[in-house]
Amino acid sequence: MPAFETTIKPRFYETDGLGHISNTVIPAWFEIGRTEFLQSLAGGPGARRRVWLTASIQIDYVAETFYGSDVSVRVTDVKVGNTSLTLFGELWQDGKLTARGSSVLVHMAGEGGGKAPVPDDIREAIAAQFA
Amino acid sequence: MPAFETTIKPRFYETDGLGHISNTVIPAWFEIGRTEFLQSLAGGPGARRRVWLTASIQIDYVAETFYGSDVSVRVTDVKVGNTSLTLFGELWQDGKLTARGSSVLVHMAGEGGGKAPVPDDIREAIAAQFA
Amino acid sequence: MPAFETTIKPRFYETDGLGHISNTVIPAWFEIGRTEFLQSLAGGPGARRRVWLTASIQIDYVAETFYGSDVSVRVTDVKVGNTSLTLFGELWQDGKLTARGSSVLVHMAGEGGGKAPVPDDIREAIAAQFA
Amino acid sequence: MPAFETTIKPRFYETDGLGHISNTVIPAWFEIGRTEFLQSLAGGPGARRRVWLTASIQIDYVAETFYGSDVSVRVTDVKVGNTSLTLFGELWQDGKLTARGSSVLVHMAGEGGGKAPVPDDIREAIAAQFA
Numbered sequence: 001m002p003a004f005e006t007t008i009k010p011r012f013y014e015t016d017g018l019g020h021i022s023n024t025v026i027p028a029w030f031e032i033g034r035t036e037f038l039q040s041l042a043g044g045p046g047a048r049r050r051v052w053l054t055a056s057i058q059i060d061y062v063a064e065t066f067y068g069s070d071v072s073v074r075v076t077d078v079k080v081g082n083t084s085l086t087l088f089g090e091l092w093q094d095g096k097l098t099a100r101g102s103s104v105l106v107h108m109a110g111e112g113g114g115k116a117p118v119p120d121d122i123r124e125a126i127a128a129q130f131a
Numbered sequence: 132m133p134a135f136e137t138t139i140k141p142r143f144y145e146t147d148g149l150g151h152i153s154n155t156v157i158p159a160w161f162e163i164g165r166t167e168f169l170q171s172l173a174g175g176p177g178a179r180r181r182v183w184l185t186a187s188i189q190i191d192y193v194a195e196t197f198y199g200s201d202v203s204v205r206v207t208d209v210k211v212g213n214t215s216l217t218l219f220g221e222l223w224q225d226g227k228l229t230a231r232g233s234s235v236l237v238h239m240a241g242e243g244g245g246k247a248p249v250p251d252d253i254r255e256a257i258a259a260q261f262a
Numbered sequence: 263m264p265a266f267e268t269t270i271k272p273r274f275y276e277t278d279g280l281g282h283i284s285n286t287v288i289p290a291w292f293e294i295g296r297t298e299f300l301q302s303l304a305g306g307p308g309a310r311r312r313v314w315l316t317a318s319i320q321i322d323y324v325a326e327t328f329y330g331s332d333v334s335v336r337v338t339d340v341k342v343g344n345t346s347l348t349l350f351g352e353l354w355q356d357g358k359l360t361a362r363g364s365s366v367l368v369h370m371a372g373e374g375g376g377k378a379p380v381p382d383d384i385r386e387a388i389a390a391q392f393a
Numbered sequence: 394m395p396a397f398e399t400t401i402k403p404r405f406y407e408t409d410g411l412g413h414i415s416n417t418v419i420p421a422w423f424e425i426g427r428t429e430f431l432q433s434l435a436g437g438p439g440a441r442r443r444v445w446l447t448a449s450i451q452i453d454y455v456a457e458t459f460y461g462s463d464v465s466v467r468v469t470d471v472k473v474g475n476t477s478l479t480l481f482g483e484l485w486q487d488g489k490l491t492a493r494g495s496s497v498l499v500h501m502a503g504e505g506g507g508k509a510p511v512p513d514d515i516r517e518a519i520a521a522q523f524a
Contacts, residue, residue, distance in 0.1 A: 154319075158285075158319075185285045186322065188289075188320070189319070189321075191317065192315075192316055
């Protein structure tokens with residue numbers, strides 16, 4: 001069971017000339033997963049906004065993703081650093097792993113501020129979820 | 132000769148499952164034309180920013196647009212109202228008209244403000260360009 | 263009650279520099295509504311694929327659409343012509359109408375074919391739904 | 394001097410709610426660079442199409458990228474394997490490195506075929522360009 005999961009309904013215009021979901025769309029879907037995961041930790045879209053800067057991403061395109069059935073975007077693990085989180089994620093469609101990735105998110109102390117320690121409530125929420 | 136023209140290089144990921152530029156991309160290209168046209172009237176991206184709200188758009192898909200050759204986005208005429216502009220535009224590729232459209236842009240007096248008269252310098256710039 | 267409705271969850275990257283859903287995204291969402299509506303008439307994504315060419319679209323941006331709550335894309339009426347359908351649609355968010363539009367879809371007799379009469383089963387399905 | 398370079402004009406709708414180019418757009422721009430680089434090796438869009446499958450991508454977001462000035466997408470190095478290429482690339486804007494990335498492309502022997510050795514003409518073209 002994934003620790004966090006959100007569902008994407010692929011859109012017809014996200015397919016490419018070869019009939020499957022464009023490679024350029026997959027990073028955007030992982031971002032949706034990241035954003036919703038961070039909101040879930042912080043209490044939803046209405047909560048006080050924390051600023052996370054995406055420092056890097058990595059994606060393996062394991063298999064083709066298609067239009068016509070839902071895709072599960074999962075956060076499978078999180079490594080907590082001093083000022084950053086490393087998220088590990090997967091895309092699944094029809095019981096098949098189609099992409100795997102990771103990203104590094106740096107916690108910023110507001111606009112114009114520099115790196116700041118990952119807040120304790122976030123550390124605790126992650127520890128509880130990935131125990 | 133069009134009164135205003137900008138060039139778009141189609142991107143592979145803008146094609147759809149049928150191999151031509153997705154219908155969902157064409158409105159975005161017309162917006163690029165609109166934005167650059169308004170910047171040209173006002174003195175480029177660095178100029179004082181005027182707020183134009185897009186009230187409506189209309190597009191006729193005349194022919195398919197393809198990946199592999201440049202597209203010219205043109206503003207062919209402008210009708211100036213009291214607080215709005217109606218822009219008429221066209222897309223051309225390889226000497227062929229592929230789309231035709233219009234849009235209504237309302238001039239707003241800054242964020243939170245309401246409709247405001249089209250400024251005189253904009254009226255004059257348009258009159259000079261479409262004389 | 264709308265005759266056909268599908269739900270879109272706005273994505274963070276669909277917001278623009280001003281913090282609301284980009285004007286360029288709204289036509290894409292209407293296309294999602296159109297596509298799913300046509301699939302519902304024809305029996306879902308797995309059904310025999312009918313080719314509908316989008317001949318034109320028209321959109322009124324009635325109010326801003328935001329990130330953070332679901333959007334209902336509705337087909338509110340359909341006018342059936344000889345070889346085309348005119349669809350009328352609306353976007354609603356948090357009980358508020360944010361966009362209204364229409365589109366003309368032409369029925370094509372397969373790739374390379376020309377316009378073809380709207381099939382009887384489609385006429386009947388529409389008549390039943392919008393009675 | 395980069396071995397291969399193409400220029401992107403950022404589009405207003407590619408900015409995000411914070412006013413700079415969305416993280417989700419950068420992978421798409423790198424794909425544009427990859428696609429044009431491969432076309433340059435093979436003789437342009439009109440040449441016989443070789444099938445390259447993107448197996449993985451990696452991106453470091455070094456600095457923010459903005460709307461309003463052109464971006465140079467560069468392929469700075471290529472490592473040639475048996476059936477794959479590893480491309481190294483960079484984005485530059487106003488004399489500043491804003492992103493750095495790499496991707497692994499696998500050569501496929503047509504649709505439905507499996508991995509195939511990198512063709513000799515491609516090896517030679519790369520060797521000449523990155524000598």
